[in-house]
Amino acid sequence: MILFVCKGAKEKMCKKTYVEEFEQRGFGLFVHFGLYSIVGKGEWYYRLNKNCDPVAYRNLMSKFVVKRDWATRLVAIAKKAGCKYITLTARHHDGYSLYDTCGLNDYDAPHSACGRDLVAEFVDACNKGGVAPFFYHTWLDWCNADYTQNFPKYIDYLNKSIEILCTKYGKIGGFWFDGAWDQSTDWHEDEIYGTIRKYQPHAIIVNNTGLSELGKTGHPQIDCVTFERGNPFLVSDSRSVAGEMCQVLNDHWGYAATDIDYKPVSEFIGNLVECRACNCNLLLNTGLKGDGTVRDIDKCILTEIGKWIRANKNFVYIARHSAVTADNATVLTDGTYLYAVVRNVPVSGDENVNRRLARTLVTLDGKIKRATWLDNGEAVELAAPNAFVVKPFDYGTSGALRVAKIKLK
């Protein structure tokens, strides 16, 4: 049983300290990795490829050769991107485990060509790098016959699997469950969450409500609601749970070698800003290749996001929802300053190189005392007591989104 004290909160639901810590992390890296990574056609390959032979799929284990330093490199990429936690698919819907299932079955990484416990390597690299390890774990299972034929036995297997993850890897940041949307049944949530609370009382518990039930709250033990690929919304300022949007870089969570449908870097930064403005985190995904490496384009996108965060003085970690609003900008606050984030900021130049030279104003519902551009500290030009002019980026540079740091009167 966890006790927590809410100072000064009478009617408000209060937030547990570890949930607040999770919110302060702000930005996480989602990592899909499994046998499907070898095929390079997405994490649903087993289910959606009509020609997929179950035996051949299982035989991918003999090809699962993972680079020794995969986890260290992954953590370095995550840190460069500004991610403060990493959520790894310890087991996905194909039922294959990246961790040692300790005899529950032999469909796991130690019984594959790599012959190692990849979750242990992941946790170790996270701990060394100072980012929190989180485990994605599916509840459904395409390959375990008990899932459809002997559900009580399956739940026991699932619970034992969770117990292994709770007890073998030291302190973990949390669990990100998925797949409960597969069937409407008694998932024995009390039992599974009870196992987590017994061994990891401060682990964040997430249970993905999928594409159709964004932000839906569930069991009382759940610490965070999900917004899968959907813009988050502010449920209420006083809600006791955190929120997290998960987002893909292209069209697949698992590595899909020919998927080139990447969104622009500025869109992900926009996602991060919108998440923070709703007191939510962003969990941005990369699908590892079969050898555990990150695709070059993913690495570049993540690196550029990290550069933008640092160029803007890391405000995304401290900024939260603001009651002040503006047209043409998303406003956040750290309690003292406002951060007005403007999208689609043009690049200066002339009509021969740039079409977007219209002078844009941002009008706030508050009077500005002083304001500076966060990226270079220059004063913001005021057009009225409550309005400022959007300064284009100098020709030859562009950050796409620009942040005005504002003190109101």
Ligand code: GLC
């Ligand atoms: C969906 C997909 C799953 C993916 C997850 C990530 O639930 O079924 O493959 O891992 O979204 O949010």
